[in-house]
Amino acid sequence: MARTPLIDPVLADLDVRLRAALVAAGLPEADPDLEKPKQADHGDWATTVALRLAGPARRKPREIAQLVVDHLDVPEVVAEVSIAGPGFVNVRFAHRYHEDLVRRVLTEGTRYGHSQVPATERRHVNVEFVSANPTGPLHVGAGRWAATGDAIAELLSATGHQVTREYYVNDAGEQIRLFGESLVLVATGGELTEEHYRGHAIVEVAEQLRATHGQELFAVQPEDDGEAGRAARVGVLGVEAMRQRIQDGLHAMGVDFDVWFSEREGLHETGAIEATIAELTERGEAYEAEGALFLRTAEHGDDKDRVLRRSDGRPTYFAADCAYLRDKWSRADQLYYLLGADHHGYVDRLKAAAACLGVPPERVEIRIGQLVNLLRGGEPVRMSKRAGETIDLDEVLEEVGSDVVRYHFLRQGLDTTVDFDLAVVAAQSMENPVYYVQYAHARIASVLRNADERGFDPGEGDDADLSLLTHPAELALLTAMAGLPLVVAEAAELRATQRLARYAEELAGTFHRFYTECRILAPASGDADAPGAEVAEDPALGRARYHLAVAAKQVLANALALLRVSAPERM
RNA sequence: GCCCCCGUAGCUCAGUGGAUAGAGCACCGGCCUCCGGAGCCGGAAGCGUAGGUUCGAUUCCUACCGGGGGUGCCA
Numbered sequence: 001m002a003r004t005p006l007i008d009p010v011l012a013d014l015d016v017r018l019r020a021a022l023v024a025a026g027l028p029e030a031d032p033d034l035e036k037p038k039q040a041d042h043g044d045w046a047t048t049v050a051l052r053l054a055g056p057a058r059r060k061p062r063e064i065a066q067l068v069v070d071h072l073d074v075p076e077v078v079a080e081v082s083i084a085g086p087g088f089v090n091v092r093f094a095h096r097y098h099e100d101l102v103r104r105v106l107t108e109g110t111r112y113g114h115s116q117v118p119a120t121e122r123r124h125v126n127v128e129f130v131s132a133n134p135t136g137p138l139h140v141g142a143g144r145w146a147a148t149g150d151a152i153a154e155l156l157s158a159t160g161h162q163v164t165r166e167y168y169v170n171d172a173g174e175q176i177r178l179f180g181e182s183l184v185l186v187a188t189g190g191e192l193t194e195e196h197y198r199g200h201a202i203v204e205v206a207e208q209l210r211a212t213h214g215q216e217l218f219a220v221q222p223e224d225d226g227e228a229g230r231a232a233r234v235g236v237l238g239v240e241a242m243r244q245r246i247q248d249g250l251h252a253m254g255v256d257f258d259v260w261f262s263e264r265e266g267l268h269e270t271g272a273i274e275a276t277i278a279e280l281t282e283r284g285e286a287y288e289a290e291g292a293l294f295l296r297t298a299e300h301g302d303d304k305d306r307v308l309r310r311s312d313g314r315p316t317y318f319a320a321d322c323a324y325l326r327d328k329w330s331r332a333d334q335l336y337y338l339l340g341a342d343h344h345g346y347v348d349r350l351k352a353a354a355a356c357l358g359v360p361p362e363r364v365e366i367r368i369g370q371l372v373n374l375l376r377g378g379e380p381v382r383m384s385k386r387a388g389e390t391i392d393l394d395e396v397l398e399e400v401g402s403d404v405v406r407y408h409f410l411r412q413g414l415d416t417t418v419d420f421d422l423a424v425v426a427a428q429s430m431e432n433p434v435y436y437v438q439y440a441h442a443r444i445a446s447v448l449r450n451a452d453e454r455g456f457d458p459g460e461g462d463d464a465d466l467s468l469l470t471h472p473a474e475l476a477l478l479t480a481m482a483g484l485p486l487v488v489a490e491a492a493e494l495r496a497t498q499r500l501a502r503y504a505e506e507l508a509g510t511f512h513r514f515y516t517e518c519r520i521l522a523p524a525s526g527d528a529d530a531p532g533a534e535v536a537e538d539p540a541l542g543r544a545r546y547h548l549a550v551a552a553k554q555v556l557a558n559a560l561a562l563l564r565v566s567a568p569e570r571m
Numbered sequence: 572g573c574c575c576c577c578g579u580a581g582c583u584c585a586g587u588g589g590a591u592a593g594a595g596c597a598c599c600g601g602c603c604u605c606c607g608g609a610g611c612c613g614g615a616a617g618c619g620u621a622g623g624u625u626c627g628a629u630u631c632c633u634a635c636c637g638g639g640g641g642u643g644c645c646a
Contacts, residue, residue: 035589037590038586038589038590038592038593039591046590047588048588048589048590051589051626051627052588052589052626054626055625061626082588085589085590086589086590086626086627087626088590116593131615135633139623171644173645173646174594174645174646175645175646176646178646221608259623265577290644291644292644294644303573303642304576306644307644309644310644311642311644314637314644316644316645317645317646318644326591340640341576341639341640341641342573342640342641343641343643344574344576344640344642345574345641345642347573347575348574367625368575368576370576370577370640371640373638373639379572386606394610411582411584411585412584412585413585414576415575415576415577416577416584417576417577417638417639417640419583424583432595433594433595435609436595436609438609439607439609439610440610442607442609443606443607443609443610444605446605447607447608450607451606454606460584472579486610494587496587498584498585499585501585502584502585502593502594503587503594505585506593506594509594512610513610513611513612514613515606515607515610516602516610516611516612519605519606519610520606522605522606522646523605523606524606526587528595530604530605531603531605532605532606533605535606543604558623565626570607571607571609
């Protein structure tokens with residue numbers, strides 16, 4: 001199990017003290033493993049170390065817990081240490097901890113929630129995602145990979161890793177010739193067969209090419225050396241045009257890649273594929289059989305050996321995969337692949353390829369996401385590329401907006417199949433959880449505007465008497481706000497965007513409850529019985545709540561920023 | 572056949588060894604002379620089945636049942 005990252009200095013200190021207590025009590029060494037209790041009244045943090053030591057120490061858990069507590073050098077920020085249940089050691093912070101937190105959030109601003117993994121775990125992570133074939137527009141399902149890959153990249157970056165967002169463009173091989181042939185047929189009024197690409201985007205790209213290069217582009221040229229050459233020539237241009245459309249569409253969603261890696265330019269034309277095959281052969285990982293060249297992937301966990309070079313001498317697509325992996329490894333030290341479930345068969349061979357190339361398997365991380373069911377009013381929408389019936393990501397983005405699309409995908413784990421119902425997402429969009437979170441942010445912004453208009457003087461955050469924040473709703477909000485750094489660290493570690501999304505929802509809810517129960521600005525009426533009169537009576541309380549709200553707004557904004565969802569001032 | 576994913580509230584999903592399993596939607600009942608009711612409070616409702624590991628299992632293992640996807644010298 002991954003240890004809870006002790007990125008919070010207070011927790012790190014507590015961790016050290018707990019370890020010291022174990023030693024002082026003559027108990028076996030163990031990881032204190034601090035965790036957050038589900039129940040708020042169990043305290044701020046808890047450790048199960050006594051439960052886990054019961055076996056090795058051959059004593060009752062509660063006795064061990066008592067020993068730990070007796071030997072613990074309790075730090076100043078801890079108000080109370082108690083033993084509960086079968087042997088939990090619960091820790092409750094002093095109020096000062098919460099006061100410090102508000103100041104910390106205000107000081108760190110947009111950086112609050114970010115952290116640094118230990119230097120030994122810091123990586124340059126190449127995050128490859130989407131990588132859909134540039135032979136057609138992106139469909140809605142690709143939005144899931146776009147949103148997820150982008151947020152993962154953001155999380156990794158926020159935890160101290162260096163990140164490269166990369167899109168692999170499959171712009172080589174048979175499909176490009178076929179794509180070019182499709183364009184030629186569309187442009188010259190020829191008849192498309194079953195195997196050809198079609199759809200409105202193909203027509204548009206054909207028209208675009210005609211507008212740029214003229215109709216003669218689609219005629220066989222002397223240098224084409226026949227119709228296949230013409231198809232390839234047109235295909236290269238068409239693919240680039242389609243790729244640009246994809247790039248623009250992703251940009252509209254706020255997803256921008258650092259590297260658009262062309263298979264043709266980066267692997268075929270540079271000779272990288274041949275070089276990779278040569279290296280694999282040199283390493284003794286390849287062998288000839290039946291006229292073809294095989295890679296010994298079966299020795300590294302794959303079902304069977306895979307062909308690198310066909311008997312006719314052409315390298316396989318898999319050979320390009322190997323070359324690409326090798327190229328990425330020369331530019332990064334951790335490779336993250338985000339693939340759809342339709343590619344799960346690639347996992348073993350890709351990891352085997354890495355092993356054959358001498359890349360440590362743990363540095364090649366392949367995540368499989370389940371596919372997206374596109375529905376309209378509960379009825380499945382066919383996503384057949386051939387018939388051109390796909391629903392483009394662009395259309396959906398235009399209809400419901402990037403925030404809704406991104407959040408819808410990010411709040412669910414990768415291994416659940418996501419239903420994307422256009423009717424639900426578009427028509428009932430006000431019920432989308434993303435609005436719940438954004439509303440909390442906009443609501444705070446609204447209060448701050450009102451305060452400004454009324455000439456409310458909040459003073460400096462440092463001067464505010466934050467010790468006045470003792471209402472249960474205030475304490476709950478403070479506790480929730482304190483959670484962001486750990487949530488970010490865990491979400492990054494687990495590559496689990498839904499952790500952060502659910503946290504944001506929880507935080508928003510905590511704020512809404514605070515807002516309902518605790519008035520920030522005194523009511524305009526001055527009525528002593530009006531709700532919020534306590535604020536009018538104690539202006540210092542109003543100032544403290546004001547700074548709490550500012551800090552809460554910051555935390556919400558930071559959580560949304562990591563998901564790359566907007567945090568609006570107004571809705 | 573083999574491989575992967577899923578099965579938690581009526582529905583959509585959180586919860587990757589700990590205490591009383593959480594949200595949203597839907598349903599029932601409350602809350603605006605007051606900072607945004609896109610909100611808040613309360614109610615009813617659940618871990619597919621059977622074993623195993625463990626002090627402790629929704630979580631890990633095995634089998635079974637149910638649903639989804641994959642399985643090419645295609646690209």
